[in-house]
Amino acid sequence: MKNLFNFELLSRDKNARLGQLSTAHGIINTPIFMPVGTAATVKAMHLKDVEAAGAEIILANTYHLMLRPGQENIREMGGVRKFMGWNKPLLTDSGGFQIMSLGNLRQVQNDGVTFKSHLDGTKYFLSPKISTDIQNALDATITMQLDECISFPATYEESKRAMKLSLEWAAMSREAFEHRIGYGQFGIVQGSIFSDLREESAKGLIEIDFDGYAIGGLAVGEGQDLMFKTLDNTTKYMVQNKPRYLMGVGKPDDLIGAVKRGVDMFDCVLPTRSGRTGQAFTSKGQVNIKNSKHILDKMPLDLECNCYTCQNFSRAYLHHLFRGKEILGLMLLSWHNIHFYLNIMKNIRNAIKIKEFEKFEKTFLNKYYSGDD
Secondary structure (H helix, E strand, C coil): CCCCCEEEEEEEEEEEEEEEEEEEEEEEEEEEEEECCCCCCCCCCHHHHHHHCCCCEEEEHHHHHHHHCCCCHHCCCCCCHHHHHCCEEEEEEHHHCCCCHHHEEEECCCCEEEEEECCCCCCCEEEEEHHHHHHHCCCCCCCEECCCCCEEEEECCEEEEEHHHHHHHHHHHHHHCCCCCEEEEEEEEEECCCCCHHHHHHHHHHHHHHCCCEEEECCCCCCCCHHHHHHHHHHCCCCCCCCCCCCCCCCCCHHHHHHHCCCCCEEHHHHHHHHHHHHHHECEEEEEECCCCCCCCCCCCCCCCCCCHHCCCCCHHHHHHHHHHHHHHHHHHHHHHHHHHHHHHHHHHHHHHCHHHHHHHHHHHHHHCCCCC
């Protein structure tokens, strides 16, 4: 049947996976990077340019959208995709990570979390059912369970408590999910860096039977080596025939290392956040366009990049825009960074298809770590 939410594993190169996820709103080729549109906008980007760069799915956030403009307003407008003018698949984060970030402004209970809005201090209560109902109202293609994401470092006891609570919330989220053709819901594996907790979490979520599985609680300060070790101790317990999503990751070398360990989907604010602060990702590493050495630099950001920014503007011009605090500078660097990330994923998919992922990894990282001197 057409438009079923279905993941097909097309090929493997060791643990790296090439797949295709069919949804109600289009096909997603994996591995894939999802640009972040937290408040129903990818910051400093036109969505037509996000799509032209190769995006097949973007991410929005339940926490931010429930506060402003509110899920009922978005429902009235036909859902978040119609509201923002995006015709492809969209994933909504449940808000767990953002609530964790509120620190003392939140209180976790067995049935949910009470928190104060960062906008005006208004008190809210978010339960697994409420979070899922909001995401249903937003008409997200992919809905996430509500989980408790804890910071790093965390003790074993605290990690175990949060993992078990997240499992309870997973079952409640699944029960509240509105099953529709082509729509899916992901559970989130927790357990910090502890392999036995990750195993228990993954197996518990598989019993609940989600449409896909995310890996949460990483990229929160543990460092790349420990993140990769934790991925090794997590993906081996995850099912083969459903997509795997590593939340909030990360830098280009993080993406490649995670694909190597069997991850299919990624999101991160870095491409646009870095673009807005003058940081560009290139084939030879990061470039700070604010650096005075670029005042008369006639080179593009990246000689190997065919994005609009690199094909039309010099580093000198981009430096001038940032020095003059011109909005166009933020837009052009964000545009480049999004294109660069999505191009990495396209090249990864091609490499897996022809069984040359390790060759791609070695070639890319050698150049990326060589520096932009």
